[in-house]
Amino acid sequence: MRKIKTMIEPFKIKMVEPIKQTTEEYRREVLKNAKFNLFNVKAEDVLIDLLTDSGTSAMSSMQWAEIMNGDESYAGARSFFAFEKEVKNLTGLKHIIPTHQGRAAEKILFSIIGGKGKTVISNTHFDTTRANVEYSGCKALDLVIPEGKQASLDHPFKGNMDISALEKAITEIGASNIPVVIMTITNNAGGGQPVSMENIKATKKVCEKHGIPMFIDACRFAENAFFIKKREKGYQDKTPLEISKEMFSYCDGATMSAKKDALVNIGGFLALNNDELAQQARNMLILTEGFHTYGGLAGRDLAAMAQGLKEVVDESYLAYRIRSTEYVGEKLTEKGVPIILPPGGHAIFVDAAAMLPHIPKDQYPAQALACELYAMGGIRGVEIGSAMMDRDPETKKNRPAPMELVRLAIPRRVYTQSHMDYVIEILDIVNKEKNSIRGLKMIYEAPVLRHFTAKFEQV
Ligand SMILES: *Cc1c(COP(=O)(O)O)cnc(C)c1O
Numbered sequence: 001m002r003k004i005k006t007m008i009e010p011f012k013i014k015m016v017e018p019i020k021q022t023t024e025e026y027r028r029e030v031l032k033n034a035k036f037n038l039f040n041v042k043a044e045d046v047l048i049d050l051l052t053d054s055g056t057s058a059m060s061s062m063q064w065a066e067i068m069n070g071d072e073s074y075a076g077a078r079s080f081f082a083f084e085k086e087v088k089n090l091t092g093l094k095h096i097i098p099t100h101q102g103r104a105a106e107k108i109l110f111s112i113i114g115g116k117g118k119t120v121i122s123n124t125h126f127d128t129t130r131a132n133v134e135y136s137g138c139k140a141l142d143l144v145i146p147e148g149k150q151a152s153l154d155h156p157f158k159g160n161m162d163i164s165a166l167e168k169a170i171t172e173i174g175a176s177n178i179p180v181v182i183m184t185i186t187n188n189a190g191g192g193q194p195v196s197m198e199n200i201k202a203t204k205k206v207c208e209k210h211g212i213p214m215f216i217d218a219c220r221f222a223e224n225a226f227f228i229k230k231r232e233k234g235y236q237d238k239t240p241l242e243i244s245k246e247m248f249s250y251c252d253g254a255t256m257s258a259k260k261d262a263l264v265n266i267g268g269f270l271a272l273n274n275d276e277l278a279q280q281a282r283n284m285l286i287l288t289e290g291f292h293t294y295g296g297l298a299g300r301d302l303a304a305m306a307q308g309l310k311e312v313v314d315e316s317y318l319a320y321r322i323r324s325t326e327y328v329g330e331k332l333t334e335k336g337v338p339i340i341l342p343p344g345g346h347a348i349f350v351d352a353a354a355m356l357p358h359i360p361k362d363q364y365p366a367q368a369l370a371c372e373l374y375a376m377g378g379i380r381g382v383e384i385g386s387a388m389m390d391r392d393p394e395t396k397k398n399r400p401a402p403m404e405l406v407r408l409a410i411p412r413r414v415y416t417q418s419h420m421d422y423v424i425e426i427l428d429i430v431n432k433e434k435n436s437i438r439g440l441k442m443i444y445e446a447p448v449l450r451h452f453t454a455k456f457e458q459v
């Protein structure tokens with residue numbers, strides 16, 4: 001058989017949403033009015049919105065059909081059983097509890113198993129996971145492999161858990177003080193760096209030896225499965241669904257934001273095997289989310305999730321998804337735009353400190369770059385650097401960010417290759433004209449999570 005090189009989007013477009021065209025002059029004015037904070041820019045003034053891949057997926061015609069088909073009964077809705085069947089088939093877990101998004105599942109889980117004097121260990125806690133762990137009074141410890149912290153170091157599984165550090169931490173902290181170990185797949189920090197099957201197995205083995213349950217933060221499980229297929233020996237001939245099932249076979253429970261790999265705009269779940277814990281979780285669910293056959297969602301949302309979970313493990317979809325992120329990374333690297341390598345599954349990180357050495361750290365180089373991308377091309381990314389870091393709660397000093405990055409997260413099935421070629425061209429122009437980019441001064445900040453509402457002016 002002939003090998004055809006061009007990869008096409010594995011879908012055709014049935015419904016379109018127009019993008020409002022704006023000029024650079026208009027956007028510079030918008031930016032000034034938004035106080036150089038892209039969270040203050042109206043979505044309709046954005047051409048290509050790469051703020052997040054969360055809840056921004058395009059649903060398929062089949063998912064929209066399921067929306068119409070949703071059963072809105074309060075208890076025991078048909079849509080719940082379709083959803084439950086799909087999640088059980090995927091995870092093999094016994095109790096499936098729907099929630100309105102990922103953090104609701106986390107809040108329920110950690111308010112039961114967290115608490116003072118305990119520590120949760122993860123390869124890397126996602127922000128909301130860490131926040132919910134810490135809110136319960138528990139500590140959150142990240143133990144990703146050292147390679148995972150080096151921006152341009154090539155490694156196939158930069159999201160892996162550091163197994164010897166895990167062993168050591170368990171010995172020091174004591175297994176009875178560790179309610180759970182969480183594997184985040186893919187590892188969101190770093191743009192969706194995958195975790196290998198070998199590492200999931202090794203983590204489970206350590207947990208089992210010490211009687212600690214292992215949970216999976218499953219937001220991007222399908223993307224992780226595809227990386228395993230491509231990069232790990234012995235998985236080339238397995239389907240993404242088979243690989244996903246094997247990953248889940250090692251866990252005792254999972255939390256998921258369906259706004260990622262279930263291809264929906266809202267939804268999530270908590271799934272687990274332990275009967276007593278499930279009982280407590282359902283009681284808490286009724287208190288905060290709703291009855292356990294809808295969990296804060298409409299019946300149609302459950303129906304769309306069930307369909308999305310079937311679609312996301314489709315191999316041609318995943319090949320397109322992972323390749324399109326990689327393609328952007330390749331082209332940017334060819335053009336000399338500094339990014340974190342290798343690209344993860346759902347986002348590209350541009351290294352603003354490397355691109356803009358003339359802007360000192362205290363003038364927010366990544367925020368300045370994010371603003372320039374918007375002004376030049378109407379592209380909205382997000383700063384992950386000094387502005388996002390907040391001040392130290394005790395010393396009130398700015399906390400140093402390990403890196404100054406702009407994240408470009410790619411929504412699922414939303415943009416075509418020409419949209420991405422446009423993004424590449426704009427980044428190339430911005431990189432060539434980088435000497436004209438000016439630093440920023442923060443003129444207003446909230447006491448916590450300041451990046452959402454901070455105001456800046458150009459220096
Ligand atoms: C998005 C995300 C969450 C939280 O989910 P929400 O639906 O935003 O509440 C948790 N973990 C990871 C890895 C995520 O990417």
